[in-house]
Amino acid sequence: AIACNYNGNANEDDGSCDYNESSSILTGPGEMWLVGLTLTDTENEVYAADCEADGGVNPNVALSGSFPGSGDGEAMHFENITDLTGGLLAELVPLASLADISFCGDVIRFVNPATGGVAILVEANGIWMTPVPILGASSLWVAPMSAFNPGCGDPSACGFTDFCDLSVACDYTDTDGDSVLDCQEVVGCQDSAADNYNENATDAGDCNYNGCL
Known part of the structure; x- marks a missing residue:
């Protein structure tokens, strides 16, 4: 029941399910997104780098990919996944790649493939996040790359700007x-x-x- 036009009274599927009814959320193969987990109160909290204050996230501790489907008749899926963390979020890869996802207005629905449960992600400051943890102490978040300031979030690199900037300009x-x-x-x-x-x-x-x- 994650389709945007789900009808609880329907007793026959007529194939009209729509999983993308949003004018504010841009999808497609050319729109790059980040999917991650919050790190506060976890063993990896050091990587949060104070970016999670006031509901923010560290964009450099995430998976990158896209939602290339149209959402017409079938659920959206996160594809072309790259783990920007070099394995830190390896456990999130199968979860993100197998989940059924829908974009309905300003709300994102995410079906956990492990449990079948539906998580609702709500938007704040360009980042969609579950209001409660879904994996240990971590909440799930998704956001387009365009939601973050470009720069260099790696203090060991040349060109470092800020821990919470999206690392697209680091010089090694x-x-x-x-x-x-x-x-x-x-x-x-x-x-x-x-x-x-x-x-x-x-x-x-x-x-x-x-x-x-």
């Missing part, structure tokens, strides 16, 4: 291959016998010996 260039990113290189004298020895230098610079270079 390491020209000399020494495992130190270009923006973090320190040029200085690396000879401990020199007057101007710099123990923090990662790239060789001029050394001064008895006042002479």
Whole structure:
């Protein structure tokens, strides 16, 4: 019973079920979405990075994908999934890929394939979230990538802007291959016998010996 036009009095399916009756939620193969779990009060809370204050989420701890179907006659499904976390949300992949989903006005309905239960996600600030946890202490959330500020949420990368920005502009260039990113290189004298020895230098610079270079 997740179709937007579900009729509880119907005793025969006439094939008219519509699972996408929203003018505010954009779907299709070109619309990228993120699906994730809240991390507060879980063992992975450190990755929330204070982004979950006031109902927010960390967009970099999520699965990316799209809802390419039309919703006409069949439920929507999250497809073309990529785990942006490198495995942190691996348990969410089968749940997200197998769930039947509908977009009805400003509400998203999500059928848990493991239990058959229907979760209702409501929108706040461009993010749809279950008001109660559905997996341990975690609530499910979904949002289009466009709901987040583009930038770099990885403080170890060059170009870091904010933990809660969508990481699309992080720079990991390491020209000399020494495992130190270009923006973090320190040029200085690396000879401990020199007057101007710099123990923090990662790239060789001029050394001064008895006042002479």
